[in-house]
Amino acid sequence: MSERELGRKLDRCLADGVIKLGTGLGLGIVFSVLFFKRHAWPISFGSGAGLGMAYANCQNDLRWHYLLHRNPKVALADETTQR
Amino acid sequence: MLRLLLRGAAGPARRNGGRSSVVHLQPPRQYSTSSQGSGAAKVVAASLLSVGGGVGGTILYAQWDPKFRAAVEKNVPYSDSVFGLVLGPAPQNAGHPIRKQLESTRPQSMLEKQAKTSKVQSEKKVKGAAQTGSTEPTPSVSPPAVTMEGASAEATQIISASSDVPSVPAPFDTQPTAVTEHCDECHHVGSEAAHSGADSPAGSTEQLVERPAEEVSARLAQQDQDEQNVLAAVSSSLEESLACSARAALQAIGAQEAALQAINQHTQKLKEAMEAEQSPPEEKSVQWKDLEAALMDRTSAVTDATAALQKAKEALDGLRATINGSKDLKVAAVRPLVLAAEENLHKMVVDLDRVVAQVQSAEVESKIVSQYSDLVQEAKQQFQKEVSSLTPEIQANWKGLTGKLSTDDLNALIAHAHRRIDQLNRELAEQRVREQVHIDAALQQQKLEDQRVLERAVSSSLQHVKEEARLEQERKMNEVREVMEAEMRTQLRRQAAAHTDHVRDVLKVQEQELRAEAEQILSSKLLEQDTLHRQLTQEQLDSFTLDMNAAYARLKGVEEAIDSHLVAEDEARRAHQLWLSVEALNHTLKTAGTEEPSVPLDSAAQMVRDSCRQDDFASALAEALPAESLSRGVYGEASLRARFNSLRSLVLRVALIDESHNSLYQYFLSYLQAALLFEDQQAAPPTQLSSEDLDTFKLLSYASYCLEHGDLELAAKLVNQLKGESRRVVEDWLTEARLTLETRQVVSLLSAYANAVGLGTTQAP
Numbered sequence: 001m002s003e004r005e006l007g008r009k010l011d012r013c014l015a016d017g018v019i020k021l022g023t024g025l026g027l028g029i030v031f032s033v034l035f036f037k038r039h040a041w042p043i044s045f046g047s048g049a050g051l052g053m054a055y056a057n058c059q060n061d062l063r064w065h066y067l068l069h070r071n072p073k074v075a076l077a078d079e080t081t082q083r
Numbered sequence: 084m085l086r087l088l089l090r091g092a093a094g095p096a097r098r099n100g101g102r103s104s105v106v107h108l109q110p111p112r113q114y115s116t117s118s119q120g121s122g123a124a125k126v127v128a129a130s131l132l133s134v135g136g137g138v139g140g141t142i143l144y145a146q147w148d149p150k151f152r153a154a155v156e157k158n159v160p161y162s163d164s165v166f167g168l169v170l171g172p173a174p175q176n177a178g179h180p181i182r183k184q185l186e187s188t189r190p191q192s193m194l195e196k197q198a199k200t201s202k203v204q205s206e207k208k209v210k211g212a213a214q215t216g217s218t219e220p221t222p223s224v225s226p227p228a229v230t231m232e233g234a235s236a237e238a239t240q241i242i243s244a245s246s247d248v249p250s251v252p253a254p255f256d257t258q259p260t261a262v263t264e265h266c267d268e269c270h271h272v273g274s275e276a277a278h279s280g281a282d283s284p285a286g287s288t289e290q291l292v293e294r295p296a297e298e299v300s301a302r303l304a305q306q307d308q309d310e311q312n313v314l315a316a317v318s319s320s321l322e323e324s325l326a327c328s329a330r331a332a333l334q335a336i337g338a339q340e341a342a343l344q345a346i347n348q349h350t351q352k353l354k355e356a357m358e359a360e361q362s363p364p365e366e367k368s369v370q371w372k373d374l375e376a377a378l379m380d381r382t383s384a385v386t387d388a389t390a391a392l393q394k395a396k397e398a399l400d401g402l403r404a405t406i407n408g409s410k411d412l413k414v415a416a417v418r419p420l421v422l423a424a425e426e427n428l429h430k431m432v433v434d435l436d437r438v439v440a441q442v443q444s445a446e447v448e449s450k451i452v453s454q455y456s457d458l459v460q461e462a463k464q465q466f467q468k469e470v471s472s473l474t475p476e477i478q479a480n481w482k483g484l485t486g487k488l489s490t491d492d493l494n495a496l497i498a499h500a501h502r503r504i505d506q507l508n509r510e511l512a513e514q515r516v517r518e519q520v521h522i523d524a525a526l527q528q529q530k531l532e533d534q535r536v537l538e539r540a541v542s543s544s545l546q547h548v549k550e551e552a553r554l555e556q557e558r559k560m561n562e563v564r565e566v567m568e569a570e571m572r573t574q575l576r577r578q579a580a581a582h583t584d585h586v587r588d589v590l591k592v593q594e595q596e597l598r599a600e601a602e603q604i605l606s607s608k609l610l611e612q613d614t615l616h617r618q619l620t621q622e623q624l625d626s627f628t629l630d631m632n633a634a635y636a637r638l639k640g641v642e643e644a645i646d647s648h649l650v651a652e653d654e655a656r657r658a659h660q661l662w663l664s665v666e667a668l669n670h671t672l673k674t675a676g677t678e679e680p681s682v683p684l685d686s687a688a689q690m691v692r693d694s695c696r697q698d699d700f701a702s703a704l705a706e707a708l709p710a711e712s713l714s715r716g717v718y719g720e721a722s723l724r725a726r727f728n729s730l731r732s733l734v735l736r737v738a739l740i741d742e743s744h745n746s747l748y749q750y751f752l753s754y755l756q757a758a759l760l761f762e763d764q765q766a767a768p769p770t771q772l773s774s775e776d777l778d779t780f781k782l783l784s785y786a787s788y789c790l791e792h793g794d795l796e797l798a799a800k801l802v803n804q805l806k807g808e809s810r811r812v813v814e815d816w817l818t819e820a821r822l823t824l825e826t827r828q829v830v831s832l833l834s835a836y837a838n839a840v841g842l843g844t845t846q847a848p
Contacts (some may be wrong), residue, residue: 002815003730005809006737056839065811066742 007060013058017051024050132714134755139569146170316419317409321424324405332431335388335395339438342381343445350449351379374447381449388442395435422557429550436543469499474748493651498739654842662837667691668830675719680685684826685713690835698840712826718819724790726816727798731783734758734809738779741807765791768801779809796824 029047036042115606145152145166152173156163352374393416406424514521665739675681687707695701709719718726760780766787769776776782782801789798801822802813 001679002732003726003812007735042560055349059745060749062740063745066745 009058009061011083012061017054020050020054020057021047022050024048024053033051084092131811138354142169144246149173180641182555209734214458216591318420320405321420322401322404324398325424325427328395328431329401329427330389331395331398332435336434336438338391339435339442340390342384343442345377345381345384345502346442346445346449349374349381350445350452352377353449353452357456357459362478385446392435392439395431399428399435418557419561422554422561424556425550426554427545427665429554432550433547436547440540443462444596466503469503520776607682625634652763657694658837658840658843659699661691661698662834664690665830665834665837669834671719672830673719673826675717675722678722679714680722683712683714683716684708688713701833701836704829704836709822709825717823720793720795720823723816723820723823726819729789729813730816731787734783734805734812735760735780737808737812739807740809745808768797772801772804779802779805795820799824 024046025043025079026046028043031046032039032042090725141155142165145155152166156173163173315497352370355368356374402424405426406421409421409424535550543643589674615666664687668684670680671684671687673681692702692705695705735757736754737750739749739756762780763784765782765788769787776785784802786798786801789795789801799817802820805813
């Protein structure tokens, strides 16, 4: 259903965001702990990077339909997966 | 005010109109300077006079001219009653009175004619049959005017019968001639008079009018028949009367002869009685007795003879009357019979006369003798009386009394005898003296007697001679007539023979001619008949062929009709099938539930396809069904509506997203817009969409409205106007809607088509 696609996308976005945020946070924490002497900036940097990536992914995902895709196979494959 | 005036004016006008013919009694001027009384009286008198004059004049003119009377009666009310009072009732028609009288008399005469027909017919019957049969006594009893009218009526009847022209009875000019119709029977003389009156009108009309041909021939035949009848009747009557008169005459003759005999005998006896005085007294008495007997015989014979004579005379009279009657019939064949009868009559009359003459002479003689005997007897008696007076005791027969008489008696007797002798001598002398005179007187008387007898004899003999001569003449005439008849007959026979020869020749010639003609005609007719027959047969053949052709054509037509019927039925069946399958298809559409689609339409579509193999349109339509609907089925409208309602919010949320604006921020903004912007849930879409209507929110509200009102098509159309992400979101729904719409369209088309086809193939009862 085309109307569920957005929901799905948003679900993916959210999931991705959560993952990326978590991962970024985790990595940030790890890096902050490991390398950067428990500064806060790697956590925020990691969560921010993670959130940013998630945001970008989400946006990309949401935008994907409107972009021309070079590889027709990819486009087709993605179309079918999108459905 | 004006109305009052008008009303006032109309009132007197109305009143005046009703009395147009009557003059106002009251004068218009009430006020006059002169003396009112006399002036008014004068005016009143003048007006009365004029009115009376007018009315009188009107009545007089109406009496003279009925048309004017009718006109007045029509126009003036109650004038008809006035006229009736004064003049009497109006005539029925406005024609001339004279003509009217004629008209009135004509039907009367016609009626009389009608009434007289039966009487006339009976009169005709009487005349024709010449019998004394049943004629009504009324014609003879009715007054002459009526019989004349009857005669004229019969005349008109005959005239109108012969010439079809209704004729008025002519004025009564002709006198009815007394045609006496004589009867055949010898004893019906008295009723002739009664019938003469009846036949006179018929006779008179006979003289007036010429009879039609058929009537003439009928009458001739009738006459012949009547002649035959008459002849038979006459001959029979003549024979009868002849027989009876002959019998009577013979009887009379016999009786007369017997009387003659008796008279002679009596005379003889008387003579003997007179002369034979010397006979003995017993013989005398016997003689006298014989005489008396003879006398009685004679008287009886004489009476018988007279009676017989009377009868014979009557019979002869009857015979004569019959003969006269039959003579008057004017029938030729009767003549010889009449002649013979007349001869017989004459003979009988002659014989009778002869015998009567004989009897009369004998009677005369006997009268003389009886006179003589009377005288003698008288003398004897006288003498006897004298003798008896002288000698009372002596009996009559004094001749035988010689011894019984005394001398005195004898003396007295002698004296008496002497005296008697003297007296007788004196008488004798006287007689001698008067002898001549007596003789003269006797001679005279005798002469007279002789004269009379002579005259009688002469007349009778003259009659006889005349009669004989007439009979002779009649006989001669009959002979001559017969001879002539024979001659004529021979001539006629000769002529007839000649005629027959001629006729035979002519007939032969004619026969040949006619035969030739007939043969020709026959041949022509045969030819005609032949051609006709051939024509008829040809016609029959043609007609038969035509009929056969027609029948064949009809048969063909019937077959075609049946085939077409079959075809039509087939089509109808197919149409029905199609319709059924389409209905099934339609039904399957309805199986769409709220969430899930309908059953796949494949089977139904297959059925439709099966049922419309021959129908291109239907098959095309059936092909046009979208594959998706066939395989998967279509969603129902309700589900679509629900789905739309569910995705409406989503669409609203992504309203701002399109190709250019599709960042996440935009998403956030569009979400914000959706949350903040309030639009009508449903709004009626305008008939024409303007550019500002292409807003998502508006479109969605229009679409919602449409969906709520069941217009999926319009909703789809509206939704189709969405752009960008909204469009992408709605895409599936749109395709579903499109699918549904398509399927429904196809199905509706099919069903419409099936209905149309079904209607088309359905045959009205």
